[in-house]
Amino acid sequence: MPLPSASKEPDDSQTWELAERCLLPIAFSHAIAVILATILNTLSISQTSSFVLFLLLLVISVGFTLFYHNLKVTAAGKAVLITGCDSRVGYTLSKQLDELGFTVFAGFNTKVESEEAMQKLKQEASGRLHILQLDVTSEHDIHSTFLYVNENLPDGAPGLWALIHAAAWVTLGECEWVPSSVLRRSVDINFIGLARLTQVFLPLIRRSKGRVVIVSSLLARIPSPVRGIYCAVKAAVEAWAACLRLEMRRWGVDVVIVETSEYVSGNAWLKDNSSLLEQARDMWTQLDPQTRKEYGQELFQKEMLALERYTQKTDIDLTPVTRALIDGVMKTFPMRKYTPVSRQERIQALCSDYLPKPVYDILYVN
16 A cells, blocks of 8 residues: 655656656657658668657757746636645645635635635635635535626636646545445545536536646555455546546537545645544544444454544645646646646556556565
8 A cells, every 4th residue: 555655755756747748859859850860861861860860859849848847837827726725735725726816716615714815815815815615515515606706806817727626535444344424425525516516617618718727546456455445446536537528528628636645635635633543543433333343343343443544644745736736727738637746656657557457466565
């Protein structure tokens, strides 16, 4: 299973993103250089080395790639809607996008529980920022938000530039433990609410040729015990987002996925440090006696201790995550997927994607 970093690592995610951008131009440069050199030498037009042609094409293609990789849109006159601003990621992202000049619509799950955070954000931000109550599972909140955003877009804005899904609800526990009510709520918040909100706002996003930015998790690609439900809903979100990206290409709408690390998604999206442990205890008490007997109190205690690490170190650095989200909003040509995770987690994800499963299990499971 992926492990949280005990110490702060340098953020090399931008290097990986640039390498991913340049990989295809480098491959094409080499192929075209070989073909051109073969044709020129065969026709006796020129005895040019394929290596020289490769270097020339490499400089041109990589230079062009770097140019469009770093292009950014102008923030002035553009509006973004962010869900889950009662989380650290959503709250921080709202402040940063406001500072960059965007008109920000910050959606909080409930006014009652988030009143203090709402007031603090309003005081720290500019007059362009709007505070909204947005429960993604509430049809009333979704349509009320749509009407408010549509009426308060910046002057001259054709529509909404970006819809950022930062709301999430972490469900942990053995797959057999999770009650149907908890399972249903997890699916409602993490998938159905996200999909429904996107459906409602897509007309506004199409008008501005904007983008949908989705906060996902590396667990969508890495099966992990005790996180089965969360793995499943995040995998569903990524599959849905991939289909949406293909469908929206005809309108010039981008769909961007930001995969966070296990530690961030299991900690920073929580409202308080005791919620995970309370959730685990509720799951255990709702199991039938026979199931509790078969698992045993000792195993339950072990799982509880494993979950406690999610409730610690709430000051973990979120800079790589917010940087990736801002790039997804501001880059003229954003990446399809950003993975601001540690090097260890990135290597594990690559092993999960490309190694035979028995080999992966030997390395990371057994």
